[in-house]
Amino acid sequence: MAAVSKGGIVRFASKARPFPSLLCVPGLYQRPVWPTESIPWMGALRAAIPDIVAEYKAVAEAGTLQNDYSLKDGEATLHKAGSTAEPDVSDAGRWEWLSYVQQGRRNAAFAAECPRTVEALESIPDFMPSAGAMPFSYAFFSVMHPGTAIESHFGPTNARLRVHVPIIVPDGEQAKLTIAGEELPWREGEPVVFDDSFEHAARNDSPAQERVLLLFDIWHPHLSRSERESMCAMFDDARQKGWLS
Template structure:
């Protein structure tokens, strides 16, 4: 269940083809584009979807105008003082990740949970271990990673928490998240060498993950990510509400809460629950041998 993923609010409705739109703002910051050339649009048109996407387009313009933190592709972490607190506790998160990775090959490919992710990833090179997203909580995954969950409660407006796992030579092509009312944090947990062989580009800025270091960015800008090393790369992947002034904050709250009831979000939740049932039943069977 992301933005480009199954747990992003607008991804739930974005299966309707929307033309590329430039969202300009009144600063010198880069303009945001809705849509990415060469990426197959999501399908499933309907009157309800078209109406929802029109509301989203209006909300995105409000979000740019009423942002409390500006609209850069990658943020200065000083804008979010809590980011340092997350970084300080990264060893506890890494310790829980190490336990999760003992069954790495059984973790789901992202596209297996969020079917629309197949527009940018169709193999199991991008795996995930989800704790929560858009009102859904995986109680068993949270039980497996209680420190990770505790630490993430320090993030205001928390929406999604998961481990994002890139297998060797995995590359996500350029794409744009469907909604700019949410920001994303990556906390480096396993970052193999050489570091110049992996990274993420957001608009024109390239960031190279570091273990114990957080980066906060707006995935409403075109971005791509790659791991060209021969080892696994893992980050803590968190989405949180963008700090906005009235009336954008109210509109944003409404959209994010309505998204929980969309068919795509519910489909993703069902896929997650089905995977969990199998995953933990197999673990129990092994313990009882």
């Protein structure tokens, strides 16, 4: 799919190409969407989906976990009311996170409320926080309210892949992920693995139904253990020096 010339130029056969905004690891094999059939731990994740769904519904009904998504000063807002949002949809543009991991840091309250979900995540060999705190690693229940769109953007690094596990999906393919120009309707119980350093966007065009999924990050499978550990050490050092919050 890609070739590196002597001059260091990366050429792609299609117009779609990765563009990580902060950290680019050269030489990694890249494709927008990865086949789930080739991932060894995917069967165990699929088997855990009923427990994950049950735990999300329990915390959503009880309100025991609160939205912890917030923007830093000067950070652009990606989510907004979609162009198809009905005028009377009050929550249009609302995007909520119920986080287990934010920037490599685990949330003990989430672990207490959703132990089976955490067990499923921590059993994944490539789960990104497993090798140390990484500022690019996240895991959370992502709730897009009716009439919400997330604008096209590029992820911060090609060192990770992102996984979506759809939990609640509106009827009629009204909620979709677009990655490198390809539309992928979410389907309940069918995980999607993609490289979010390619341009991507999301939307929930339903006027009445939320779209909920478990989102989490994994290491790019072609990164060696030593490469992963070196990256973690680099960011740990940056945190200790106060360069990262």
